[in-house]
Amino acid sequence: MVLVSTFPRALLQISKKFKPIPSQRYFSTAMSAFLCDHLKQIHSTALKSVNGDTLIKEIISFNKGSMIITRESEIKQFDLNGKDVYLIGSGKGVLGLCLGFLKALERQNASRNDRITITKGIISMPVGIKCHHFDLLERHNITAFFGAKNNLPDEDSVVATNAILDLIDSVIKGETSSRPKVFISLITGGASALLVAPREPLTLTKKRELTQTLMAAGCTINELNSVRSCWSKVKAGQLALRVLSESNNVEMVNLIASDVIGDPMDIIGSGPTVLPPDDSLNPLEIIDMYKISIDEDIRNLCQLVKPSSNIDDRLHNLIIVNNRIALNSITNLMTQLDYKIIDLGNQISGEASTLGSRFAQIARTSEKGEGKICWIGGGETVVTLTTTHGKGGRCQEMALQFLIDTFHDQLTNFAFLAGGTDGQDGPTPISGIIYQYSDRITSEIYDAAKVHLSNHDAYTFWSENLPECMIDTGGPTGVNVMDIYCLLQC
Template structure:
């Protein structure tokens, strides 16, 4: 990890603390341990914990064959954990893993495929078709064990007949650029896909299916995680059309996409499978990790380090710049009330960035939030004894090599000393070079997991 330097105004603050707290949250989402904690085997049976939301404790059976399909940023680690537990004689060979290019590594008895994220690519299209074929090959009485983690929507682009991959990419690009949230994006993608919105469950037919899910969606809506390939989708074609129209991108949507969505209004057979459909009769899901779990881990680590913990939000959302300004105002009020001990203000969630036109720079929502917080802190005249971190738990923020940013009271001075105007950088959505000039990028590398974002503010008493 690259550790951002601290300016002289923050020289008395423990620089490593804020990074250690963030990493505590990342470790809590460790996909290998999460799978191991809920999957068990003995000589005859495989046992799968069903989680707190279920009335039953476990799902158990002597399945003669287990087909393992893993996709998402944490797919490799999840598959390794499953392989360590499932008896080799019961595993269909080879298993299949689809993950981001930077998370690819060799896994014994698995075919590992790298694919594009956040925008899908041709490799993902081929992988999605292969995964669909594997799912359809599972027979009644066998188990299809599906390991789901963040990024699955982009990694498995299998458009419906009549829509090309470039047309689906163009539609996804429109949604990402206009500021649509993950639920809205997934609503559209489900209705353009053969796998999403319960499509994978439909392909599995009469085989048993169980999904172990690492959530990157705030609120842990299983129908939204990786666009819900194994669960019912109760959104409709009309909802997908409304998303595109509400963001005023319907007329820019490829004609083939428009044609399919309009056709779906008239033909119910084109709809995604809904609650109560036959394909869900033998299905179950277990949520094994989430942003909430990581947020709680950060809180425990902060308390252990001597901080008073203040949970600012468990579902932080909205425009990144606006969310940063509101948080800075909250910090200003906290400082005005007086500090008797160090305070850690913690949030978890997923903000958005709305891009206007094609004239924008390099960055991501966490980098933009970090830079916006530094600007807002200056405007609110915060005491110098603060640090702020905003980072993606997957180690990737937008199309960059940074997880986010770490800023303090000296960050803007360092940016301006490099000849960069921070306010202009925000207007141009160009946070990366500004933070880079201040040595304020959070660089972790790919973490192999993804449970959305974490924000941490550390405040220390100003002993003058």
């Protein structure tokens, strides 16, 4: 299948009549040494801007027993007075959102007599997340589970999901009290691998195998989530149905952090709280398009039927974090540093290497004397793997293609960033790459780059040849709002 890259139209019109760059265009490394420092600032600023613990302060407040959610010019208010409140959550960014939520709740409780309490809660997050403030979780009766090592569903994911389902069943079916009930859920990217409850006869091992096959075939995240949804007891709105179908005395408020282009709530985390729209992608068509062979009993699971249960008035889904917030923080930072900003948008997609070439083309054809320019964008690319391949990630592969395409131009006045926000680019321990040409980039390194790119072995290349270019966040960052791309010129 040929993937068509999504890239701003204006940048697709870059002159095809490329001319060699005159030697006077080269800048000394000393003159442009600050570029990589600025890219490091960009990455850290973006991560901080979407950290739930920081962001919740600006979005959620409590007043007289009500939870108030403010997003730009929109305000939503939910009455929690006299209700049993439960909190559940899952994803790479759930801990930050949970801590921010609890701190906002404690600020309310410290200043008023009408205290709001969490009756019980469970959150599920990836292995490797630095879990701090356990005392805060314990004070509010919240238990933390860990799973999905290397962003793949595992038995720990199943245990955590079953714990959440058991909590829901004990509250809804057990009817522990006659008081109205509110479930507040926090859903972020990564929930697809953490909220895991395969439908029989599908096993976790088989589901994981089929997921990896789809990814290797070049399946986009939207397509992948559509297929995984029909194989699960919790995805595609089924978690919400579990909460709301049994009783009219229950309400559900879902706060969602988007890691998907366009913020489609039915795709984020495989949409556990969002009923599938009528025009949902057809899972069987996706499987057949990528020529994936599956057993007939597994194919039979790929028939999603939208439920007729009348729960819409008690189900509330709200996007509170997305990639645009990160890009806006970058714009503010680079404006302060006197850069001209060219915003490429946050819907960049397609083959990672193709996008690397597009950014290289911008650098190779940019006019001299334009001053400091910052091209920024966000999105999520793919890498279509061959049968035999090495180790890498989409950001590493994009940067590797950029290196190859610009090597002969020796563009010391440019630096390029391709970085994830979750701290883990593919099955590797790094977030991405910050690259700038220097005299250290020899012809031997250039030749090695081409070999490693052809083998989709970008991580091996960067770790063996240019480890100083690798972005190491020390593990998962606790946030996840797609990738960010930035090209700087001085």
